[in-house]
Amino acid sequence: MKTALITGATAGFGAAAARLFTAAGWRVIGTGRRADRLEALAAELGPDKFHGAVFDIRDDAARDAALDTLPEAFRGINLLVNNAGLALGTQPAQQADLQNWRTMIDTNVTALVSITHKLLPLLIERKGAIINLSSVAATYPYGGGNVYGGTKAFVKQFSLNLRSDLAGTGVRVTSIEPGMAETEFTLVRTGSQEASEKLYGGANPMTAEDIAAMLLWVASLPLHLNINVMEMMPVNQSFAGFAVHRAG
Numbered sequence: 001m002k003t004a005l006i007t008g009a010t011a012g013f014g015a016a017a018a019r020l021f022t023a024a025g026w027r028v029i030g031t032g033r034r035a036d037r038l039e040a041l042a043a044e045l046g047p048d049k050f051h052g053a054v055f056d057i058r059d060d061a062a063r064d065a066a067l068d069t070l071p072e073a074f075r076g077i078n079l080l081v082n083n084a085g086l087a088l089g090t091q092p093a094q095q096a097d098l099q100n101w102r103t104m105i106d107t108n109v110t111a112l113v114s115i116t117h118k119l120l121p122l123l124i125e126r127k128g129a130i131i132n133l134s135s136v137a138a139t140y141p142y143g144g145g146n147v148y149g150g151t152k153a154f155v156k157q158f159s160l161n162l163r164s165d166l167a168g169t170g171v172r173v174t175s176i177e178p179g180m181a182e183t184e185f186t187l188v189r190t191g192s193q194e195a196s197e198k199l200y201g202g203a204n205p206m207t208a209e210d211i212a213a214m215l216l217w218v219a220s221l222p223l224h225l226n227i228n229v230m231e232m233m234p235v236n237q238s239f240a241g242f243a244v245h246r247a248g
């Protein structure tokens with residue numbers, strides 16, 4: 001039985017992936033700050049299949065305390081899904097809150113590389129895999145995307161560079177780059193349920209289960225295959241044109 005460590009399993013993609021991977025026969029370690037949600041998942045999926053590890057992904061000491069004391073059955077991690085992340089704010093850069101920028105960088109970049117660094121020796125030993133949640137925001141700019149897009153561009157390029165360094169180790173690395181998917185993402189970003197419902201309303205967005213299915217597909221491919229980058233959008237989402245500002 002293989003084991004996946006999925007960060008950010010208390011909501012959205014991570015919770016859907018925890019359900020799908022356990023149903024497909026994997027053991028899952030799910031992380032997040034909301035202990036009640038991880039406890040509910042453990043009750044739903046069974047403690048033999050799901051272990052909740054409660055810590056703030058930005059807290060190195062708390063992360064190490066949780067990961068260094070995993071139950072025996074969950075120690076042989078084969079797959080790291082770096083999913084925990086967030087956007088904060090939709091304002092243009094010149095009006096954005098600096099603390100929001102720092103929180104996004106701390107969570108989406110610093111914490112992601114830190115947990116990856118910790119688990120790399122084990123993943124190399126086990127010829128495992130890493131799947132990183134980037135975004136279409138890594139490639140396509142949009143108003144208010146500023147630092148969020150910057151963090152996701154980092155995740156994409158870090159994934160590609162990891163592949164270079166890991167050549168010959170058997171470790172696979174994939175950057176998953178979704179467009180609009182309905183989760184708690186917009187509620188977290190805006191702090192407004194109404195804004196969240198307005199964004200997704202009538203758009204037929206992707207679902208957390210759509211993304212979880214792609215994660216499981218990537219993780220289940222034959223070991224000689226590496227998906228480098230995978231980008232997906234709902235059919236109703238496409239690209240904005242270039243903006244031109246005219247004087248006068």
Ligand SMILES: NC(=O)c1ccc[n+]([C@@H]2O[C@H](COP(=O)([O-])OP(=O)(O)OC[C@H]3O[C@@H](n4cnc5c(N)ncnc54)[C@H](OP(=O)(O)O)[C@@H]3O)[C@@H](O)[C@H]2O)c1
Nearest residue numbers: 008010011012013032033034056057084085181183184185
């Ligand atoms: N939804 C989209 O349209 C979309 C598109 C492209 C990429 N993404 C990316 O996909 C990933 C998952 O997003 P989602 O849509 O599933 O969002 P979500 O429903 O808001 O879930 C985010 C998860 O990240 C965890 N997380 C956030 N900050 C954390 C922290 N400091 N410590 C520990 N865990 C933390 C949350 O757990 P706790 O709050 O319990 O700690 C939660 O489990 C993110 O990296 C996001 O940027 C989302």
